Amino acid sequence: MQYRRFGKTNLNLSVFSLGTMRYLANAENAYQTIEKALALGINHIETARGYGKSEEFFGKALQAGLSVPRSQLYITTKIPPTVDADTMRRYIDESLEKLHLDYLDCLGIHGLNTWEHLELVQAGCIQAVQEAIADGKVRHVGFSTHGALDLIQAAINTDLFEFVNLHYYYFFQRHAPAIQLAAEKDIGIFIISPADKGGRLYTPPQTLKDLCAPFSPLELNYRFLLSDCRITTLSVGPTNPEELIAPLQVADNIDELTAAEIAAFERLANQQQIALGTEKCSQCYACLPCPENINIPEVLRLRNLAVAYDMTDYAKYRYGMFENAGHWFPGMKANRCTECGDCLPRCPENLDIPALLEDSHERLNGKAGRRLWG
Missing domain, CATH: 1.10.1060 (Fumarate Reductase Iron-sulfur Protein; Chain B, domain 2)
Structure with missing residues (x-):
């Protein structure tokens, strides 16, 4: 596993992060998936208030004891924009309680997808996040987005955030200007769901497999992203521990694209x-x-x-x-x-x-x- 600096947060994150939206069969499956990720070198785990029982399951895993100490783990949860600061304060405290944590390494404003969401952040809920940072409950703040390019650029330009979770893949390069702007501002870049949103590349059609050979389509998409030194980490969202093995086979390969990859x-x-x-x-x-x-x-x-x-x-x-x-x-x-x-x-x-x-x-x-x- 390779590691990269997550922009101005200065956190040194694994180039793959464990996304926890899909490991929700039960608490034991969640624990085994987290342990497998840690064994494979992942040091960043991302959950969200809106991911069913994900926060609760992760909190139980922490209570049960993990093979890596808390000081060597970076944990992110995401909370949607709220209509007022009081609601955001309550949500932060609820997430910390479910996770059995004293602090979050990173808090993401989840789904900053519309101009109204950006207005909500600026009008009040960011105040609660900044208070949580001052109180030691949160260390870094960023945002995730499914929004339009101009909205993403505007959010980055507020200078309120230290990282951004983006959709950007070989088959969707619309957000390339946002990647560049974030890099110029030293904002950490986390790519959302490159396997699934990036094209359901874990079950590719034969035509695509033939065009990508000798590489798999998923491997080629990962290499497209990992060869870009501006990008810190990619999410991988398994439903069980075994689904981590194949994606992480490229976790040590972050060099420039080879001639064979360029040809593909x-x-x-x-x-x-x-x-x-x-x-x-x-x-x-x-x-x-x-x-x-x-x-x-x-x-x-x-x-x-x-x-x-x-x-x-x-x-x-x-x-x-x-x-x-x-x-x-x-x-x-x-x-x-x-x-x-x-x-x-x-x-x-x-x-x-x-x-x-x-x-x-x-x-x-x-x-x-x-x-x-x-």
Whole structure:
């Protein structure tokens, strides 16, 4: 396991962090998963108030005794923005009680996804966090986000935060400017769910496996991220101890991309161009806003992946969350398009966006999805 400095927090974190949203079968499974992570060199564990019994299970594991002393563990929990400072104070105390901790190494404002959330933070709840820091209950504060790029950049520019949890992967590079801004401000960068949100790469289609060979798609995505020295750590979210083994096989490989890895990425780019041709959406976001609140770029990104790489299962999984996950995955489904034409003159690639939206809905519409802890 390699370790990197987590921005201005100056914490030295393992390049993989244990995410605890999915280990919730029971307290014993949680304990065994945590112990396996520690044995493999992970020193950063992340939970959240909203992850079911995750905080409670982790607290029980601490009480039972772990193989690594508390002083060598870095523990993060996340709490959503609150309407007032008093509520945030209460939530911090409740999390500390569930976790059986005297202090949190890191507290993340969880789901800073809208401008209203940022206003709530600035208007009051950050005061409670800063008081908790002064009282020794919290050592560092950051935020996690599923929000738009301009919101993320605005949150970083408040200078209130020491780290950020971001979506950023080979198959979703929209937030590259936020990565750069965070690095310039020495803000620690934690990448959320690169295996699942990054493309369900633990169950890749054969087309994608062939293009990535001799590497697995998951390994290649991890290498895309770990080769970027601005990024400190990636979350890995197993449901049991055994699911930690395969991802962490790349935990020592954080050097620059090799020639073979670069060649694999070039094959992926070439395949997308060939498969999509003049129907390829390049994700410029100029088509927004949409009068019907369709997240056109994200819909067409999912179409890109389905057409180019047969990543249809992943695309359906994400598409099914539209209209079902609130501010965590905003936007209406593509069949809401009225063919008003507002987006057409704004598209620099002259895409027939209404036709592509119709095709996307036909390809991807299936059962409704939701967040695991919604």
